[in-house]
Amino acid sequence: MPEGTLCNKIPVNTKEELLTLLADKSGKTYYEEMNHLDVDHAALKTTLDKSCKSRIRTWLEICAHCGMCADSCFFYLANNKDPKQVPSYKIQSTLGEIVKRNGNVDNAFMQKTMDIAWGKCTCCNRCGMYCPFGIDMGVMFGYLRGLCFSQGFVPWELKIGSGMHRIYRAQMDVTSEDWVDTCQWRMEENADDWPGLEIPIDKENADIIYTVNAREPKHYPEDLDEAAILFHLAGENWTVPSVGWEETSLAMFAGDWEGCRLQVQAVYDAMERLKPKRMVVTECGHAYRATVIEGPYWAGLKSGKTPVPSFHYVEWVAEALRTGKLKLDPSKKIKEPVTYQDSCNYIRNAGLSDCAREIMSYIAEDFREMRPNREHNFCCGGGGGMNGLGRYREERNVGLKVKRDQILATGAKLVISPCHNCWDAIRDLEEIYKVGIRWSFLKPILLKMVIVPDHMKPVEE
Amino acid sequence: MYDFVTGPLAWLAFLVFFVGVVVRVIQYIRGLDWKLDRVTYTVNVSYGIKGALRSIFFWLFPFGTRSWRSYPFLTLLVFSFHIGILFTPIFLIAHNVLLLERWGFSFWTITEAAADFMTFLVLVSAIFLVLRRIALPEVRIITIAYDYLMLAVAVAPFFTGLMAHYQSGNYQFWLILHILSGEIMLMAIPFTKLSHFVGFFLSRGQLGMDYGIKRGGMKSKGLDW
Numbered sequence: 001m002p003e004g005t006l007c008n009k010i011p012v013n014t015k016e017e018l019l020t021l022l023a024d025k026s027g028k029t030y031y032e033e034m035n036h037l038d039v040d041h042a043a044l045k046t047t048l049d050k051s052c053k054s055r056i057r058t059w060l061e062i063c064a065h066c067g068m069c070a071d072s073c074f075f076y077l078a079n080n081k082d083p084k085q086v087p088s089y090k091i092q093s094t095l096g097e098i099v100k101r102n103g104n105v106d107n108a109f110m111q112k113t114m115d116i117a118w119g120k121c122t123c124c125n126r127c128g129m130y131c132p133f134g135i136d137m138g139v140m141f142g143y144l145r146g147l148c149f150s151q152g153f154v155p156w157e158l159k160i161g162s163g164m165h166r167i168y169r170a171q172m173d174v175t176s177e178d179w180v181d182t183c184q185w186r187m188e189e190n191a192d193d194w195p196g197l198e199i200p201i202d203k204e205n206a207d208i209i210y211t212v213n214a215r216e217p218k219h220y221p222e223d224l225d226e227a228a229i230l231f232h233l234a235g236e237n238w239t240v241p242s243v244g245w246e247e248t249s250l251a252m253f254a255g256d257w258e259g260c261r262l263q264v265q266a267v268y269d270a271m272e273r274l275k276p277k278r279m280v281v282t283e284c285g286h287a288y289r290a291t292v293i294e295g296p297y298w299a300g301l302k303s304g305k306t307p308v309p310s311f312h313y314v315e316w317v318a319e320a321l322r323t324g325k326l327k328l329d330p331s332k333k334i335k336e337p338v339t340y341q342d343s344c345n346y347i348r349n350a351g352l353s354d355c356a357r358e359i360m361s362y363i364a365e366d367f368r369e370m371r372p373n374r375e376h377n378f379c380c381g382g383g384g385g386m387n388g389l390g391r392y393r394e395e396r397n398v399g400l401k402v403k404r405d406q407i408l409a410t411g412a413k414l415v416i417s418p419c420h421n422c423w424d425a426i427r428d429l430e431e432i433y434k435v436g437i438r439w440s441f442l443k444p445i446l447l448k449m450v451i452v453p454d455h456m457k458p459v460e461e
Numbered sequence: 462m463y464d465f466v467t468g469p470l471a472w473l474a475f476l477v478f479f480v481g482v483v484v485r486v487i488q489y490i491r492g493l494d495w496k497l498d499r500v501t502y503t504v505n506v507s508y509g510i511k512g513a514l515r516s517i518f519f520w521l522f523p524f525g526t527r528s529w530r531s532y533p534f535l536t537l538l539v540f541s542f543h544i545g546i547l548f549t550p551i552f553l554i555a556h557n558v559l560l561l562e563r564w565g566f567s568f569w570t571i572t573e574a575a576a577d578f579m580t581f582l583v584l585v586s587a588i589f590l591v592l593r594r595i596a597l598p599e600v601r602i603i604t605i606a607y608d609y610l611m612l613a614v615a616v617a618p619f620f621t622g623l624m625a626h627y628q629s630g631n632y633q634f635w636l637i638l639h640i641l642s643g644e645i646m647l648m649a650i651p652f653t654k655l656s657h658f659v660g661f662f663l664s665r666g667q668l669g670m671d672y673g674i675k676r677g678g679m680k681s682k683g684l685d686w
Contacts, residue, residue, distance in 0.1 A: 351677020
C-alpha cells in the first residue's frame with residue numbers, strides 16, 4: 001500500500017515530521033504523493049459501520065432532491081448558480097457515493113471528494129436551515145472531512161494544522177513558555193500607560209479564565225493588550241492559564257477528531273486545575289464552536305457542556321456594557337454607517353445574535369444590518385479553514401463576492417467582525433476587490449470609546 | 462382478483478406499512494448516538510423537546526419558515542400535494558363506506574366535490590413538480606429516475622381512483638388498479654424515501670434538538686426558522 005513520506009494516513013505527531021511537512025513548499029511533493037495514495041477500503045468500511053448511523057443515513061436517503069438548498073449556499077450564488085454547487089449535489093456525489101459503495105472508492109474519487117469537502121463547502125451550516133427535512137449538509141461535510149482525513153486525503157495546510165495541535169496544543173508553534181513570555185512582555189510594555197495592569201497567569205479561583213487564538217500571541221500581541229486593558233477597566237478578577245490557553249481547532253477543520261479531543265482536553269484541564277467561575281473566549285468564531293459547542297462531545301463530557309460555563313467575547317462585552325462595568329463615552333459613538341458580520345460559528349451555530357445587536361446599540365449611531373442577517377447570514381467566505389488553503393484560493397476568492405455585495409448593499413464602509421476567520425476574509429476581499437471598506441475587531445473600537453476613570457490613568461510626572 | 466386485493470393483500474399492505482413504519486422509527490432512534498451526533502439527547506431534555514417541536518412546527522405550515530417563504534410557488538405545490546395525499550384517502554366517502562362495511566367504523570367524510578378537487582390538486586401539483594425537475598438546472602442535476610418512480614408510486618392511486626370514480630372505460634379494471642397502486646404505495650413507504658412520512662418528523666426533530674440543546678438553544682429564544 002503506497003504511503004507517501006509526507007502524504008499518508010498517519011497524523012503528524014512529532015516536531016520532525018512537522019518540520020519536514022512545512023519544508024515542502026505549498027505542499028508540492030505532498031500533493032504529488034497524494035496521487036499514489038491507496039484507499040484502505042476495509043478501514044473506510046469499518047469507519048462507516050461504526051460512525052455513519054441513522055441520522056446521516058436517513059439524511060442521505062430521504063433527500064427529496066428538491067433543490068431548495070441551492071440558493072442557501074453562497075458558493076452556488078457566487079458561481080453564477082452553477083448546479084454543481086448545489087449543496088445536495090455536493091454531498092450526494094461525495095459522501096452519498098461513499099456510503100452507497102460502502103467505502104469502495106478509488107484515489108481519484110477521494111481527491112475529488114477532498115476538493116469538494118474543503119474547496120466547495122465551509123461547513124457554515126446555512127443549507128440545513130433551508131431544507132424542509134432538516135438535512136444539515138454542513139454537518140455531513142464535517143463528517144466527510146473526518147473520513148477523508150482518516151484516509152490521508154486532507155489539504156496540506158490542515159495536515160500541518162492538525163499536527164500543530166497534536167504537538168503544541170495550539171494551531172501554531174507557540175509553546176507554553178512562548179505564551180507565558182508573551183503575556184509578561186505585554187504586561188511590561190503596557191505598565192507605564194496602564195498602572196496596575198496585570199495579565200495574571202494561573203491564578204486560581206478567578207472569576208474569568210481567558211483563552212485566546214494562538215495568532216494573537218504569535219502575530220497580534222496588541223490584541224492581548226486590549227483584552228487585558230478592558231478586563232482591567234472592567235475590574236474583572238481574571239486569569240490566563242499557562243497551559244490550555246488556546247481555543248482554536250484547525251483539527252476540527254481537518255476532521256482530525258483525536259486532535260480535536262487532545263486540544264479541548266488541554267483547555268478543560270486548565271479549567272479543572274484553576275477552578276475559575278467561568279471562561280471567556282477571544283473574538284474568534286470557530287474557537288468558540290470548537291471548545292464550547294462541539295468540544296464537550298469530543299472530550300466525552302456527558303452534560304454536553306464545558307467544565308465551567310463558557311462565553312464568547314461578545315457575550316462578555318454585552319454584559320460589561322449592560323451592567324456598566326465598561327462605560328463608553330456616548331460622544332465617541334461611531335458616527336459613520338457601520339455593519340456587523342454575523343459569524344456562522346457563534347451566531348447561527350451558537351445563538352448569540354442578540355449580544356451582537358446589543359453591543360452595536362452602545363457603539364454605533366448608524367448601525368446597518370446586512371441582508372440577510374443573524375442566523376441567516378451568509379458565511380464570510382473564509383470559514384471552515386478555507387482562508388488558509390492554497391489549493392482552493394481561487395474558489396475562496398470567488399466565494400467572497402457574496403459577502404462583498406452584502407456589505408456594499410448596507411452602504412457602510414466599516415465592518416465590525418469579532419471573528420478571526422471573518423476578519424481575514426473581509427480583509428482579503430478588500431485586497432482583492434478594492435471596494436474601500438475597513439474592518440475591525442471589537443476590542444480596538446471599545447478602547448477608543450471607553451471612559452477611563454482618573455485613578456486608572458498614568459500618573460503625570 | 463377483487464377479493465384478493467381487498468382481502469389478503471390489503472391486510473398485508475396495512476401490516477407492512479404499520480410494522481414497517483414502526484420499525485423505521487425504532488431503528489432511527491436506536492441509531493442516534495449522543496457522542497457521534499454530538500447532541501446530548503437524554504441530558505438537556507427540555508431544551509431538546511422545545512427545539513424539536515419548534516423545528517417541526519414552523520415547517521408544518523406553508524410560509525412558516527424563511528425557506529418556504531423564499532419559494533412561494535413550490536411551497537403551494539408541496540402543500541397542496543401533501544394535503545391531498547394525506548387527507549383525501551382518509552376522508553373519502555367511498556373509503557369510509559368500505560370501512561364501515563368491513564370493520565364497522567368510519568371517519569368524518571368530505572364531499573365528493575372536495576375530494577375531487579383535492580385529487581385534482583395532487584395531480585396538477587405532481588405535474589408541476591415534474592416540470593420543475595426538468596426545467597430548473599439546480600433540481601435537474603440532483604434528479605434521478607428513482608425520484609420520478611417515487612412520484613409515480615405516490616400519484617398512481619389518485620390517478621387510478623379518479624379514473625375508477627368517473628368509470629371511464631372498464632370500472633373493474635381501474636378499481637383493481639386503484640386498490641393495487643394504493644397498496645403498493647403503502648408498502649413502499651417503509652422501504653423507500655417515501656419513508657419521509659415519518660422521516661420528516663424524525664429528521665426535523667433531530668436537527669431541532671441539535672439546535673435546541675447544543676447550537677444556541679440554551680442562550681437564545683430558539684432558531685428563527
